[in-house]
Amino acid sequence: MITHRASRRARPQLVKSVPIIPVAPDPFGALRPRATLMRPRRHQQLSFTSGVAETVYIVRGGLLVVQATPPGKHRQLLALLYPGDIFRAAFIPPLPAAALSAVAACELWRLPATTFEAMLADESDLGRHLSCQLADQHARAIMHAAIIGGLSGEERVASFLIELAVRIGTPCANGTSFDMPLSRADIADYLALNPDTLSRIMSRLKGRGLLLQMGHNRAVVQDWDAMRAQSPVADALIALHGKANARRVVG
Amino acid sequence: MITHRASRRARPQLVKSVPIIPVAPDPFGALRPRATLMRPRRHQQLSFTSGVAETVYIVRGGLLVVQATPPGKHRQLLALLYPGDIFRAAFIPPLPAAALSAVAACELWRLPATTFEAMLADESDLGRHLSCQLADQHARAIMHAAIIGGLSGEERVASFLIELAVRIGTPCANGTSFDMPLSRADIADYLALNPDTLSRIMSRLKGRGLLLQMGHNRAVVQDWDAMRAQSPVADALIALHGKANARRVVG
DNA sequence: CGAGGTCTTGACGCAGATCAAAGTCAGTGG
DNA sequence: CCACTGACTTTGATCTGCGTCAAGACCTCG
Numbered sequence: 001m002i003t004h005r006a007s008r009r010a011r012p013q014l015v016k017s018v019p020i021i022p023v024a025p026d027p028f029g030a031l032r033p034r035a036t037l038m039r040p041r042r043h044q045q046l047s048f049t050s051g052v053a054e055t056v057y058i059v060r061g062g063l064l065v066v067q068a069t070p071p072g073k074h075r076q077l078l079a080l081l082y083p084g085d086i087f088r089a090a091f092i093p094p095l096p097a098a099a100l101s102a103v104a105a106c107e108l109w110r111l112p113a114t115t116f117e118a119m120l121a122d123e124s125d126l127g128r129h130l131s132c133q134l135a136d137q138h139a140r141a142i143m144h145a146a147i148i149g150g151l152s153g154e155e156r157v158a159s160f161l162i163e164l165a166v167r168i169g170t171p172c173a174n175g176t177s178f179d180m181p182l183s184r185a186d187i188a189d190y191l192a193l194n195p196d197t198l199s200r201i202m203s204r205l206k207g208r209g210l211l212l213q214m215g216h217n218r219a220v221v222q223d224w225d226a227m228r229a230q231s232p233v234a235d236a237l238i239a240l241h242g243k244a245n246a247r248r249v250v251g
Numbered sequence: 252m253i254t255h256r257a258s259r260r261a262r263p264q265l266v267k268s269v270p271i272i273p274v275a276p277d278p279f280g281a282l283r284p285r286a287t288l289m290r291p292r293r294h295q296q297l298s299f300t301s302g303v304a305e306t307v308y309i310v311r312g313g314l315l316v317v318q319a320t321p322p323g324k325h326r327q328l329l330a331l332l333y334p335g336d337i338f339r340a341a342f343i344p345p346l347p348a349a350a351l352s353a354v355a356a357c358e359l360w361r362l363p364a365t366t367f368e369a370m371l372a373d374e375s376d377l378g379r380h381l382s383c384q385l386a387d388q389h390a391r392a393i394m395h396a397a398i399i400g401g402l403s404g405e406e407r408v409a410s411f412l413i414e415l416a417v418r419i420g421t422p423c424a425n426g427t428s429f430d431m432p433l434s435r436a437d438i439a440d441y442l443a444l445n446p447d448t449l450s451r452i453m454s455r456l457k458g459r460g461l462l463l464q465m466g467h468n469r470a471v472v473q474d475w476d477a478m479r480a481q482s483p484v485a486d487a488l489i490a491l492h493g494k495a496n497a498r499r500v501v502g
Numbered sequence: 503c504g505a506g507g508t509c510t511t512g513a514c515g516c517a518g519a520t521c522a523a524a525g526t527c528a529g530t531g532g
Numbered sequence: 533c534c535a536c537t538g539a540c541t542t543t544g545a546t547c548t549g550c551g552t553c554a555a556g557a558c559c560t561c562g
Contacts, residue, residue, distance in 0.1 A: 066393070068397060070397065070401055070402070070483040070484050071483045072483055073401050073402070073483055076397055076400055076401050078393050078396055078397055079393065088386070090383070090386035090387070090390065091386050091389045091390055091393070092389075092390055092393050093390045093391070093393055093394035093397070093484075093487045093488075093490075093491055094486070094487045094490045094491065095394075095397065095484065095487045096486075096487075117379065117382070120378065120382075121375050121378070124372050127371065127372070127378065128368070130382075131368070131371075131381075132341070134385055134389070135339070135341035135342050136341070137389065138342045138343075138385070138388070138389050138392060139341065139342055139343055139344045140344070141389060141392040141393055141396065142317070142329050142330065142342070142343050142344055142392055143344040143346075144396050145329055145392065145395050145396040145399055146319060146321065146327055146329055146344070146346065148396055148399050148400040148443075149327055149396075149399040149400075149443035150321055150324050150327050150443065151321070151324070152549080152550095153549075153550070183508075183509095184508075184509065184510095185508085192399075192400030192401065193550080193551090194550075194551055194552080195508095195509080196509095196510080196511085196550090196551075196552080196553090197549085197550055197551070199509060199510055199511080200510080200511075200550095202509095202510095203510070203511085216508085216509090216559075216560095232321040232322045232323055232324055233321050233344075233346065235345070235347075236344045236345045236346045236347075237344075239344075239345045240344055240345065403517075403518095404517075404518065434539095434540075434541095435540075435541065435542095436540085436541095444518080444519095445518075445519055445520080446540095446541080447518090447519075447520080447521090447541095447542080447543085448517085448518055448519070450541060450542055450543080451518090451542080451543075453541095453542095454542070454543085467526095467527075467528090467540085467541090
């Protein structure tokens with residue numbers, strides 16, 4: 001019976017070293033001494049209590065997702081969190097079964113909200129960076145709503161591939177290649193599609209030569225122009241995610 | 252040919268006085284002397300330049316929407332802005348034809364982003380309030396994505412009605428009544444539905460006695476329990492929007 | 503090699519989009 | 533007061549993209 005919706009429990013597994021590319025100068029550097037380092041594994045869930053004693057997480061490496069499950073519905077992935085992103089319970093609505101989940105081995109800093117806010121008052125650079133960062137995350141949330149609400153299945157998938165390619169991809173021989181940290185079911189939940197439909201769309205893209213799969217968790221966008229043509233919001237995505245990538249590559 | 256998608260130009264019209272219920276103490280009070288008061292009319296669009304010389308808007312009364320139109324697609328409403336909300340270009344993705352549009356006569360404060368940030372550094376209360384406010388707006392954006400992506404048409408409409416009833420509604424004889432500032436086409440664009448389908452759903456709700464229309468722009472949610480049962484995210488919506496309403500009524 | 507997962511692919515049905523036409527309402531002028 | 537106009541809404545008929553179900557392929561690990 002359980003075929004697609006398999007269990008998502010964390011399985012013990014070797015913690016690979018996560019390469020943290022230094023961003024010079026690190027806008028969160030000042031937080032380092034007050035923060036606790038965490039290294040959740042793939043598929044590990046981080047609980048958080050909405051309300052008092054709130055916790056702030058800062059993503060330092062890897063990839064996390066914000067997920068929720070409305071009663072009687074199935075899981076949705078509501079946001080992807082990349083290195084540099086900030087998370088706290090107040091950022092997401094009080095949905096049941098809301099959680100933060102690592103989709104790749106990752107590294108993050110955890111600190112009490114009160115400590116975080118106290119430091120904001122002191123360090124004005126931190127505050128400036130925070131408002132940029134939050135504006136960016138908010139813009140991405142709005143973008144996601146625009147994609148989910150406005151585009152067809154094929155366009156959503158293309159948009160997602162562009163996002164990943166721009167954000168975590170590296171140029172290679174014939175296109176842009178990147179790790180695919182999400183399973184088909186994860187991607188489907190992120191794009192508000194169903195895994196079967198998603199699979200069909202991916203096959204179509206492979207058939208047309210836009211996409212190539214290398215092994216089970218690496219993908220190559222082969223025909224970049226065609227892929228861009230496939231998504232009405234390609235330019236906005238590149239603008240939103242390109243800056244972070246530039247910083248990552250240059251830094 | 253143009254039937255549903257009629258022109259949305261601002262038509263000259265009397266500026267009705269917008270009742271601003273005082274929030275004591277006003278967390279944005281300190282900004283008053285540096286801000287410019289604006290009173291856009293219904294359907295008036297506020298342009299903004301993404302990039303340099305950015306502007307911050309603070310909603311004081313009325314209702315605005317953030318809209319965008321991906322190339323080749325039709326208009327989407329991506330967010331509703333209520334009194335107390337903050338808007339700046341960096342909060343939304345660089346989509347073409349992105350704009351801020353008043354759906355009701357409203358009142359807002361405008362000030363340069365640099366001024367705003369300078370004041371943040373001085374007034375620590377302002378900073379504290381800002382981070383709460385932005386967290387709330389971000390949570391609403393995520394919520395909207397969850398609704399658009401996860402719920403059926405009927406559930407989306409029920410969720411929308413609950414949001415409005417909780418946010419701008421007042422208890423009355425037989426239920427909760429509220430002004431409906433959005434046209435059918437607006438609501439459809441907000442819920443990622445099409446106006447015909449939306450109309451059918453509304454008729455069904457009226458038929459079942461959950462909803463009552465009084466005139467063309469006033470609605471009454473008659474059977475609150477049934478309406479809540481219709482939306483899987485009713486509780487989260489009430490939690491998100493209820494607080495603001497309590498403040499409005501009590502203040 | 504077999505077992506348990508994940509992914510693909512086909513057949514089919516339905517929710518919602520699209521098209522078209524008629525109904526409602528506010529304002530305007532005869 | 534009523535007919536006219538133009539914007540908006542409702543409703544019916546039809547179409548289609550995507551969801552659902554089921555069978556099989558494939559990949560990983562014991």
